[in-house]
Amino acid sequence: MRRYPSDITDEQWAVVREALPVPAWLEGRGGQPEGYCHRQMLDAVFYVTDNGIKWRALPADFPPWDRVYAYFRRWRDQGLAREFHDRLRGKVRESEGRSAEPTAAIIDSQSVKAAACVPAATRGYDGGKKINGRRRHVITDSLGLLLMVLVTAGNVTDRQAAYTLLPQLRSRFRKITLVWADGGYAGRLVSFARRTLQLTVQIVRRRDDMAGFVVLPRRWVVERTLGWLMRSRRLVRDFETLPASSETFIYFSLAMLMSRRLARRAVMPPAQQSRWTAAA
Template sequence: MRRYPSDMTDAEWRVVREVMPVPTWLEGRGGQPEGYCHRQMLDAVRYVTDNGVKWRALPADFPAWDRVYAFFRRWRTKGLAQEFHGRLREKVRQAEGRRAQPTAAVIDSQSIKAAASVPAVSRGYDGGKKINGRRRHVITDCLGLLLMVLVTAANVTDRQAAHMMLPRLRERFAAITLVWADSGYRGRLVAWAKEKLQLTLEIVKRSDDMSGFVVLPRRWVVERTLGWLMCSRRLVRDFETLPASSEAFIYFSQAMLLSRRLARRACGRRAEQGRWAAAA
């Protein structure tokens, strides 16, 4: 039975269980069985992500906070959060009638304020947004599903981050040949991406006669994704000492969205099958 809104339903757990990374001890590669159920651990991490509480403030009916943090830290350092999210993303794309691997992407960034727990070495000042903190650089597919995230100091420009991200994107998603971006990515980056990566970087410009909020082609997809991130209280401000922890929380936040979407689809499919069976 669910205790908190962030907990997985049984339908969600059925979806999530299929894409969970396999523990090394089950594959005979060493290690010991974990002392807690993965569902309990994931629900605890989801609670922190959704409600923004301190690790030590986890409700007592979850496993001990230090064990939950150790679980989160292991998933962060071994890249399991990204792997877990990637498997869910592929299932959502296939459910939407798309190929598992995308062929086009959209890139953008979001500056957010940093808490006092963020060290000076990994924070900076975004002069354009007038924000002292960090910047999230994200790349999504055409459905707005996260492909890659890089958290940097806020003074790292879009073009600087793109120089780091685009080669990794090309390596992980070889089918992607087109990336849409805003004017912050124009300049020599466009020619560099074409020459070095065989990647077309198409700039979607905002017309001079536009005023106020305007939905721009392709760019609105990634901007909606950045809005989704702000629905998780842990991501409203950056509280993490390590940028890698911020990235892991972003993957967990989006994994929650994807698992819920898949669970709703599965429940709807079972309900439809029940109606057909009753009619027969």
Template sequence: MYPVASNSRVSSCDCLAHRFGNAADRPERVRRYPSDMTDVQWAVVREAMPVPAWLEGRGGQPEGYCHRVMLDAVFYVTDNGIKWRSMPVDFPAWDRVYAFFRRWCANGLVKELHDRLRGKVRVAEGRKVEPTAAIIDSQSVKGAASVPAVSRGYDGGKKINGRRRHVITDSLGLLLMVLVTAGNITDRQAARGMLPLLRTRFPKVGLVWADGGYAGRVVTWTKEKLQLTVQIVKRSDDMTGFVVLPRRWVVERTLGWLMHSRRLVRDFETLPASSEAFIYFSQVMLLSRRLARPARHPDRERPGWAAAA
């Protein structure tokens, strides 16, 4: 928990900007959008917030805007896919929100917040914080006119001109890594760069499930160089239509979760790093809602509980 400043003024919000008396946001703002955090969500997110450098004596200055309001503003952009300049007037000025987004993107703060929430969800699901298995897959999306030619490409398999999101999740479908590339970067090429980082960041992961797009030299190279097993889960030749495949459905569901955020339906970002940041913000919204749900009572899962109650 953050220390309480002696000169903090009374406020209904307990973020650092209000506690240290620097908040310049709109105190009269009413939370009215579906993307706004509830009080329970904010309590979960605030507990996992990164500690700012100035609070640890590493330079910088206190926040000038309420973190809750700024996060709600970024969530609004993520959820509704609006332009930054179309920010509703009850949020801080759009350029201040954009500066907050860029700072969190450049300093890796959104990834730090996401990783902490992911650990809390894993613990709540009865898992250990560090995963031991993962699933890798990719998703191609069209690129808007704002995507420069240098970071976009044509995916011949999906017939899409834009970018490709390469993701690695745990066995629950929670995001471990994400890499946004041009659409013409293949799964095998991206895996060559991502799997060594996965081995470094999550040393307990020993098994990765993948589809047929990762078959070939990547499997043997990963086994020899990284001591990491890549297991290919293939479709049978006699399968027709939609079929739920073992393990692979988990990461497919995660990619479906991303499409619930309108900012991610198409890639609008000039920089791939901004696309990755929006993916993490989308997942922060999902994880915070999941942690804010009331705990399920074990007895209520038994048949006949309602009648007995």
């Protein structure tokens, strides 16, 4: 019986279990079996992500908070959270009738306030948004699924972060040749990407005659993804000492969303599945 809205359902678990990284001890690479099952641990991490509580405030019916935090930390340090997220992303793309490997992407950023516990060395003032905190630089595919994320101090500009992100994007996703971006990425970055990375950065500009909120082509996809992140209370503000922890919570937040989407897809009648795939 489900205890909390963030708990993994049986339908979700059927999807999630196939995407879990293989433990090192099963492959003879050392270590020992977990003291708690993955489903219990993921339920606990999802609860923290969804509700934004302190680790020590985990309800008593979860495993001890220090064991859950050790699990989170291991998944952060060994890149397992990203691996888990990326496997789910491939499943979602295939369920929507797409290739697992994207060919185009959209880049944008989001500034959030930082809590008092965030060190001064990893926070900064975003003069455009008037926010003292951190900035999340993300690249998504054309469905809004996350491809890359980099959390920096708030004073790191879009172009500065893109010089780090785009080479990594090119090396990890060789089929991507086109990236849509807003005016903050215009300038030398465009020629750098074309000359050095063989990557076309196409600027989608907001016209001067536009007033109020306007849905801009392509850019709305990544902006929707940034909106998805704000559904998780742990991400409404940055509480993490390490930027890597912030990135890991982003992976877990979107893993929750994708696993629910895949679970709903699995129980759809075949006729409705066909209509959904055609619409995608």
